[in-house]
Amino acid sequence: xxxxxxxxxxxxxxxxxxxxxxxxxxxxxxxxxxxxxxxxxxxxxxxxxxxxxxxxxxxxxxxxxxxxxxxxxxxxxxxxxxxxxxxxxxxxxxxxxxxxxxxxxxxxxxxxxxxxxxxx
Amino acid sequence: xxxxxxxxxxxxxxxxxxxxxxxxxxxxxxxxxxxxxxxxxxxxxxxxxxxxxxxxxxxxxxxxxxxxxxxxxxxxxxxxxxxxxxxxxxxxxxxxxxxxxxxxxxx
Numbered sequence: 001x002x003x004x005x006x007x008x009x010x011x012x013x014x015x016x017x018x019x020x021x022x023x024x025x026x027x028x029x030x031x032x033x034x035x036x037x038x039x040x041x042x043x044x045x046x047x048x049x050x051x052x053x054x055x056x057x058x059x060x061x062x063x064x065x066x067x068x069x070x071x072x073x074x075x076x077x078x079x080x081x082x083x084x085x086x087x088x089x090x091x092x093x094x095x096x097x098x099x100x101x102x103x104x105x106x107x108x109x110x111x112x113x114x115x116x117x118x119x120x
Numbered sequence: 121x122x123x124x125x126x127x128x129x130x131x132x133x134x135x136x137x138x139x140x141x142x143x144x145x146x147x148x149x150x151x152x153x154x155x156x157x158x159x160x161x162x163x164x165x166x167x168x169x170x171x172x173x174x175x176x177x178x179x180x181x182x183x184x185x186x187x188x189x190x191x192x193x194x195x196x197x198x199x200x201x202x203x204x205x206x207x208x209x210x211x212x213x214x215x216x217x218x219x220x221x222x223x224x225x226x227x
Contacts, residue, residue, distance in 0.1 A: 035215050046222040047155075047163065047206055052215040060215045096162065104212040106153035108174070110162035 002026040004097050004111035011117050012091075018084040018116055022097030023077075029055065030075035034101050038071060038082045040093035041113075048093075053080060087118045121145055123209050125220030132227065136197045140223045142207030144188040151211045154183055154192045157222075158203040167192065194225075202227045 008020035022036070029036070037052040051061040053071040061069050070083045084091060094113040100106065122145040132138045142152065150170040155163040166177050170185040180196045194201055207220040 037215070046204075047157070047208075047219040049217050049219065054215065062216070103210070103215050104151075106165055106168050106208060106210050106217075108165045112160075112162055 002099070002109060004099060004109065006095060006097050006111045006114040008095075008114060008116065010115060011119055012087055013120050014088055014118055015086055018082070018087050018091060018118070020082045020095055020097075020114065020116070021074075021077075021079045022081070022111060023079045024099075025078075028075075029073055029078050029080065032101075034099050035103065036071075036073065036080045037098045037100075037107065039096045039098055039107075039110075041096070042090070042093040051082070089118050092116065092118045121148060121209050121218055123207055123218050123220040125207055125223055127223060128221065129224045129226065132197050132225065134197055134199055134227060137193065137195045138197060138225065140192045140205050140207075140225075142190045142192075142220045144190070144209055147188060148209050148211065150185050150190075151209060152183075152185065152190045153208045153210060154181075155206045155208060156201075156203050157206060163206065197227060199227055201225065 003025045005023045012018045033055050035052050038050050041047050051071045053059045068085050073080045094115050096113045098107045098110040124143045126141050152170045154167040157163040165174050167183040171183040182193045184191045204222045204224045206222050210217040
């Protein structure tokens, strides 16, 4: 059964880089053709899709984050990663990883989420 | 594509019928999903393609569409239905998607 689990530091200092990983179990990220995504929820706000990577490595990012975001896949570790640089308090959020097999179906499988606070 | 969801909060009693509305800024050809999100948990997919109930989702949940306006209806509200409900626009050609602002349902 495919499962996702986010991990990473709970606190990041302003102007530094937020780094999270999403561990995939129950399937191989190297061989399964899926879309792997990051979604966040800032305090008091709604869900925000921030980016997706396909198993081939092609990436899609929300325009609002500009060049600050990078999503990558590590096939040897069976996980995918999020890096968000130059963070500010506005990047404080619960970050979820999620996946779907095709673009014409909505995301049905999510991790439990991890809270990242940007604070000095 | 912008998704406008209303109301932002909703209070109702057990047994009530409640309706949440989501409007798309342009035609999305019913590529619309509804999620239920509870604190500390992952969002749960309820409905896809505007009206297709996901397996295991109680039949008191239903979705409908009229042009760019979409509706989630819960008939016979249960205590476990509290949470925040989101609509989400997706499509058949791009991995990008957009959520509505959410509706917090208080029982």
